[in-house]
Amino acid sequence: MTTAGPRSGCAINAAVEALGDPWSLIVLRDVMFGNRRSFRELLTRSDEGIASNILSSRLRSLVAAGLLTKAESTRGRRGSYSLTEAGIQTLPILVAMGTWGLAHRDGTPQLRIRAELLRDGGPDLVERLSEELREIHLGIARPDPDAPRVAEALAEAAARA
């Protein structure tokens, strides 16, 4: 089976081809912010109620596109998913999406808080969160192991809302 090449040489198109569908960024968001690493967690905890056939399909295409890896299944457990470096680098896209959603759509306070913190934290927060994701998903130690974790701060803020 040959894979068709990109529709054009445009860098924006390249990203749209990898992420431009109703669910890929939602799945990446849940892996990234919810640390949901199994098919089961991604399905049963989905705020948007993703269907299981769609989740299957998206996970397969995100692995094929180099945004996720899937670890081997072990006895009694399905494989677990991790972000690749390319997957971690979609964080600025998610932040830009969340910033737009805050400005132009309504939402629930609990879920807006996360987007507000990401929007207001700027490139600095994005870099710190990226370092944490590299630690969790790629096993790369953070430059400053004692720094407070952004992910925990996000989760606490959402819980308080």
Added chain:
Amino acid sequence: MTTAGPRSGCAINAAVEALGDPWSLIVLRDVMFGNRRSFRELLTRSDEGIASNILSSRLRSLVAAGLLTKAESTRGRRGSYSLTEAGIQTLPILVAMGTWGLAHRDGTPQLRIRAELLRDGGPDLVERLSEELREIHLGIARPDPDAPRVAEALAEAAARA
């Protein structure tokens, strides 16, 4: 006809619902960077070869979602499309997409240049380009009318490549 509400209260989901498909961001890119304002231009000049029924459908949904407006047709001319403020504010999403595409996919030099300039120009460039878009699409004068135009610099750089 009632419109179903959003799938969840998440700000990221809100943006994905407006933009998460294979063509919406491509159309916005062409309106924004190519100043393509008519159905005909958007169709015939499409680098990705968008099909006419898909372009029709996307333009309708982008208008319904508040990202574009369509001016009345006049004698002998179809209506022309303009960005709304919400449409202009997708620019950071396009920049983030282009930055990811540059880092993780190949592309052609001519089209990479645009993404490189946007990536390297930072929030300052985004703000200046947004002001130019407000002038062109919303009739709002730029704060500094004498400042060189970003859009022209982008087009020249692409042409030199």
